[in-house]
Amino acid sequence: MARRTKTEAAATREALLDAAEEVFLEKGVARTSLEQIARHADMTRGALYWHFRNKADLFHAMLQRVRMPFQELVEEVGDPSLVERPLEAIRLACLKGFERLEQPRYRRVHAILIHHCEVFGDIDPLAMQNEMAEEACGALIDYFGCAARLGHLRPGISPEVAAELLQAMLGGLFHDWLRNHERFSILERGTLLLDTQLQLMRSPPSG
């Protein structure tokens, strides 16, 4: 066995992460051994233990490739006029999120995080989900608060309730789809549900 060049080594690292994604998704994190991952990448545990300290470290690196905070999605849309249309900002950010999730890597890793792993080592998936939820809900409250001040939000529904409502709906859709992505397209159904929900919460046209 010859020593690999630096780029080759980086490639095997990526290959190991790819393999981890696939095996984790199929067998679950707890039930997959490091040897299964290594062999799925045509490597040995030696390679794996060289690139990562242990399974938790590998898992952490796997997550690192798909960070997707809600605020980034909004910024990525990059439309400055959205400041005056917060409901549209929410809509476009969610659509961006849906598109991201249709990429296999994003879908797989999130499915693993949410449906195919338990606590182990220093990894606490529920804490991570909590962080994600907190971040998203906080952002939503800001945008809905802005919408309320602009009179875009139906009176009688507070920004907090609007945010909790939408976050619950999005979260439910998210979990549901990640459980079996072949049943429906997250982009299609997500767009439909999101639009109707926003329509329901929008201020009715006066006059």
Add this chain to the structure above:
Amino acid sequence: MARRTKTEAAATREALLDAAEEVFLEKGVARTSLEQIARHADMTRGALYWHFRNKADLFHAMLQRVRMPFQELVEEVGDPSLVERPLEAIRLACLKGFERLEQPRYRRVHAILIHHCEVFGDIDPLAMQNEMAEEACGALIDYFGCAARLGHLRPGISPEVAAELLQAMLGGLFHDWLRNHERFSILERGTLLLDTQLQLMRSPPSG
């Protein structure tokens, strides 16, 4: 060690199931050994292997104690006038569900099923969740279809979309709460979100 009477044996079986609930919830299903469960019930693996074939069998028995199909919740309300008020039937069934979930046993077992276990043996938690979701969604479509025919559902929103919307919201709330039940009361927030959502989807008063 003396042999126990039949009722004592049934009690130890329940104690083992109780212990399984607690340890599963704390450590996750995959990371808890049968010995940990047995010792947490002040028993040995001998007792566990006598009452259950293996961990999967124990898990299955644990689930059996908290079956809660959506239709049963509606029937349990037992108000015959609900046939003419399908939206109210949905509401009351959900409230019944919320109340159930506040009982520690129901909360724990569902939290385990959804957040603290992976596939193992012949246990596929995602398939179980799929079944639950299918059943609930089917029932919701029926009720919303009935509501639409009675003119109770806001025009422009189909029964299917209404059902998917509500199911996504309820599911999101469900998952969110089960992740950390101390953050809020499922009954309180659930009632609030459910009522506002149903209010939004209800047909506006004509005239």
Add this chain to the structure above:
DNA sequence: CCTTTTACATACAATGATGTATGGATAATG
């Protein structure tokens, strides 16, 4: 009251996964 089954506890063998230690061949570095 005698036998049989029950309801466990204890002991044992087998398995598999983990982490580390070691070795080796070559790319990187000066």
Add this chain to the structure above:
DNA sequence: CATTATCCATACATCATTGTATGTAAAAGG
């Protein structure tokens, strides 16, 4: 070009868990 650090394979020791086999004392049952 010599040296060193890198990248990985192989081998080994350890540990935890599982399933089963065996023992046993008392409850069931006649």
